[in-house]
Amino acid sequence: MNTRVLNVPAAGGRRRRNGVPVLLVLPFVLPALLLGGAELAVRAGVLPANLMPPPSEVARTLAWLADNGLGAHLAASTARVAIGFVAGAGAALLAGALVALDRRAAALLDPTLQALRAIPSLAWVPLLLLWFGIDELPKLVLIAIGAFFPVYTGVVSGFGRVDRKLVEVAQLYRLAPLALVRRVLLPAALPAILTGLRTGLSLAWMFVVAAELIAATRGLGYLLSDGRETSRADIVLAAIVLLAVLGKLSDMAMVALERRLLAWRDDFAGSLGGGYR
Amino acid sequence: MSFLEIVVDEKRYGERVVLKNLRLALARGEIVSLVGPSGCGKSTLLSIVAGLDKGARATVRLDGAALASAGSRDGDGIGFVFQEPRLFPWLDVARNIAFGGGAAPPAAAAVDALLAEVGLAGYGAHLPRQLSGGQAQRVAIARGLYTRPRVLLLDEPFSAVDAITRIKLQDLLARVARERGLSMLLVTHDIDEAVHLSDRIVLLDRQAGPPRAELPVALARPRARGDAEAARLKADILAMFDLETA
Secondary structure, eight states, X not given: OOOOOOOOOOTTTTTEETTEEHHHHHHHHHHHHHHHHHHHHHHTTSSOTTTSOOHHHHHHHHHHHHTTTHHHHHHHHHHHHHHHHHHHHHHXXXXXXXXXXXXXXXXXXXXXXXXXXXXXXXXXXXXXXHHHXXXXXXXHHHHHHXXXXXXXXXXXXXXXXXXXXXXXXXXXXXXXXXXXXXXIIHHHHHHHHHHHHHHHHHHHHHHHHHHHHHSOSSSHHHHHHHHHHTTOHHHHHHHHHXXXXXXXXXXXXXXXXHHHHTTTOOSHHHHTTSOOO | OOSEEEXXXXXXXXXXXXXXXXEEEEOTTOEXXXXXXXXXXXXXXXXXXXXOOSSOEEEEEETTEEEOSTTSSOOTTEEEEOSSOOOOTTSOHHHHHXXXXXXXXXXXXXXXXXXXXXXXXXXXXXXXXXSOHXXXXXXXXXXXXHTOOSEEEEESTTTTSOHHHHHHHHHHHHHHHHHHTOEEEEEOSOHHHHHHHOSEEEEOOSSSSSOSEEEEOOOOSSOOTTOHHHHHHHHHHHHHTTOOOO
């Protein structure tokens, strides 16, 4: 009879090298390589510095902007995203819940909303400008439209896929319609709703840029278009970096919320204690 | 007069009649098993008694009072244990057990007593995903008991667990029923289970209609497994299904 010895690596043996968890370092490898490569390429004259300013210059521009009104730009864009997202996501939660829970509301609303969803949201821009001028309102409406549809879809599919067997348990205990929503349907649909909210938030950032590129005097989108008009690639890149940072920060906040609310979930990402979703 | 009286005039799914002219009565504290081929309407019958089935022509009376169809009563007097545990994954064990008690925080003393009763003392703060299949079904039994039902309905409650766990859960159920004087209506495919647990076994036909047979199980409790009398009874039942007793 053969005796086989399983060669199992000691716990953590793959994760740690010299005491530093590999998984914590790996995410920074590609950005460091790209930034270092860009810096070297510009200094060696491979890339034209006026079109591709080296990362060190972008950093200096960021520092200069910080003393010259960057705060106002950041505040303007963040406020627009916040207001537009809350309005769009709030409307979507309401409409989605109505459509998911009431057959008549579904027949009334869903076909129209699905048709509107098929319109690329940017196609609304000229109409919004005609209707609301170049004030704040068209920007907020555009962001709200962008955030609306992913949240709406998440809510409808989330409610629609609640396990019928769990609903039956609720019926056994004669839950009233409102209690059924609050105690069973909403928690069960929460994963899909949160996914919709997360997508909606990232779309809100996308549309704030679109809105500010077209007509604005403040905001990161304005910085982008201002940098292009004055041929300042360093300002354009600085604005892009800031958009990336803000987008990532708000997404991380959503992920933290997701982890908190969905700690009960029994799935692959949960068993990894996080993971990349 | 019987404690629980079930009269199903007719229940159909589309064109197919699943239950017809079926009368079934349980005495107080009696344990009755429903045995029959797949698709004979056993589970449907439980749904009707629980008020989950809205499309049946049927009346159910508990202790003389009519239980109307679904939606009109507050789950009074009837507990239900499903084939799967059907626990709410976002609620801890304590809140799952107390689900039928409303949205308020669970009554700690009542939940602790139930946890001890089903052999899971100290598990109140666990989430369903941390439980084994047998433990989850114990929680489901505790949930079924939380509202202090007078009748417990069980739909193949142990068919998804391994053989050893099944024996333990059957013993648990027999003890709970005895201690609480609970009436139980149990749907099962497992004839050993029916013989071990029931006071009476009702055999349903695939053809909708009155039961094919009713067999009293006059074995003393608590029952030992592998009893010769029980084996004879099992053979009788299998013979009625035109099977060889292998």
